[in-house]
Amino acid sequence: MVEREQVVVTFACCLGPLACGFALAYNLTKNPAELLEPQWGAWRTYVHFIGCLSGGFFSGFVSNYGRKVVVLVASAPLALSWLFVIFATQVWMVFLFHAVSGMCTGMIMVVVQVYVAEISVPKLRGAVSTAPLLAFQVGSLLCFLLGEILVWKDLAIVGVCVTLPVFVSVVLCMPESPRFLIHEQPGHALSTLQWLRGTENDVMEEYHDISDSTHIDRWNVECEDLIRPTFWRPLLISCGLMFLYNMTGVASFTLYGMELFAEVSSAYINVAHFVVTAVLIIAITLSALLVDHIGRKLLLLLSLTIMAASAFVLGLFLFLKDLHKVDSYFVYQWVAEVFCVVLFTFAHGSGVGPIAWITMGEIFSPQYKWLGVSMASMVLWSSMLAVDVLFHKIRVAVATGGIFWFHCVVCVGGYIFVLVCFRELKEQRLDTITKAFIRKHENLIETFIARI
Template sequence: MVGAIVSGRVADIIGRKRAMIVSDLFCIVGWLPIIFSKDIWWFDIGRLFVGFGIGLLSYVVPVYIAEITPKELRGGFTTVNQLMICGGVTFAFLLGTVLAWRTLAFIGTLPCLLQLFGLLFIPESPRWLANTDRENEFESALQKLRGKSTDISQEVEDIKEFTKILNRLPRGNILELFQKRYLRAVIVGVGLMAFQQFGGISGVCYYTSSIFVSAGFSSGRVGTIAYALLQFPMTGVGALLMDKSGRRPLLLVSATGTCVGLVLVTISFLLELSSQSLLKSFLALAGILIYIGSFSLGMGGIPWIIMSEANIPHKHEGCRRKSCHLDELVWCMAYIICLQFSHGLEHSRYLLYIHVHMRPLCCICRFDGTGD
């Protein structure tokens, strides 16, 4: 969370590429005490460093992708970030069924090292270079991204014009975002981020195995593997449909599916004292799979896109970035949800999550898209 809070400032000062390098170094340094931990303090220190690095990446990577991608492809490419996260989670879930946690921690350093090496060969964000008056580097970076044979003259002029307009306009005060003309965009963007987390996704992810065991499975391994294998392809489908079907239809389908999934899980736990053990297990498995499949289709990635597409004028670009950091409050709530999830699991209080997910469904019905 701390890494995410300072990520915008760090990325603006040292650039997107260097910010990613810093985050990789924090992650690598963090994994080492976890691998060689002798007591809980080593583990906590390692998690602190890894958490800071991941928090930094959570802002910088989507921004970098959005800044180097043509507008017509931006939605799908930005969602690829979520797709890769799901791919990593899937891979980690599968490895976790057969490997010890120290071995998993060692494997966790490999993507960091690979990305650190890959960053040596990619250019800095052209828009950041243009905004820091590095004209020659800006054009060189853009040409490298688009290809040597591509005519970038029009795009260069567009970026220069945008940068000039942005720098000439006065800095907006973040309180101005709460004026009536901007309030809807702010509520939609931040609200979707809140609903994304308050739906219990973090708790379900962390306690998937425990949920299946509580539902009557001998172990959570089979259900966890099914969960992991479904998440990745459904996120891919969402990325493909992002710019074709629009944000609102995908959000409606996604929110409806998550509600249905959690209703099935709730019913399975209401059958806890009955003799229908097979039905209870089936409902729990079906509910979790419907939940994660539906979430991955839309609610997982679209709120991040909506935050970047919120209808806020250029003079409030700085405020737009600050408003993006309001979702850090959401991550705080996600942390609280994870802490109390085991208690809720013990007392079968899944109706709370159904109630929370009914709210975004009602709000999304009123959401009319971003215009892109």
């Protein structure tokens, strides 16, 4: 049974990711043609992702000052940045919006993910931890829908209205994380934990587990700590999943999906974003229902298997089309290609996508969490930027089919990575997860020597 208080808190803190999703979708949907020349269109996306990268870099550091405080503080410039678009008269104002909104997105997404993992009960942590990503996609879908009927300035006004409720929800409904309060106000941490779990439940065992971390200095990370298994093993897993999040090809499939719809009519270019986002929402919802029952690892392996098959088949279709220099190698090939795009997107949204975020929030110990989540977030946004920048360049070099075969190879490599390195985290307490990474050898060097 999910406690009512936890549902309210999760909904409140997920309004931040919803606003972030709206901002990112605005970047993809609307182009202020009166201000920006066509050659500047791609740079809007680059600036936004660079902003996300910088926000992700600082996210772990600022989270040590309080999860609630960071979400509240980051929401203010996110809301105000929309004013640069509403009153934009110069190109730099549009780019400033994308830079600021990107930085706030990078911070909010990471901190909310950590917060949700910290307030969740172990048996439901996987399902609840999908909520921020689901809210992000809902915000994107909302922007795509409204973008069909509103001009860019009117849509920016809606963006302000979407972002402003974050302040009210955070102030009124979102308590600080008990795992943060245990270092600052131990008594308040107990009362907050009791409120989250319900007054009828005994929380003393969980509170004592959290209290064991009070002796940890969250700021004191030395060089020798970075080679200890309690840091580098979780970092390897989290960064590996964030790398797979993008390099398996979800952005490439979306971009190619846009081309498929554009071939039918230029009016349907944005439909690709709508279809992909709608499929992702359905897939993430399914993932939330399954992740705490069948486990993270099995869901990841199934996801990567379907993604690899979809990428290979789509690459084969495009290779045959390029080889014979025809628009379509067989009748209704475009239907088969659309099916591959949808199937890949569904597999990504039900496995790799949400579990990469879930793992980032739950896998790091309190001492290294601020550093680990920052590094994992940087891997995510830098790889996303790389795929966006290199898609068309790689396409010219190896043809479209080659791109999807490359993603197929990455999926196969990801399958091996998950099979060998990933540790099942289902229904484990956060403190138990940390202890599970301690093995016979104390650091990376000793492990490497032992393997040799």
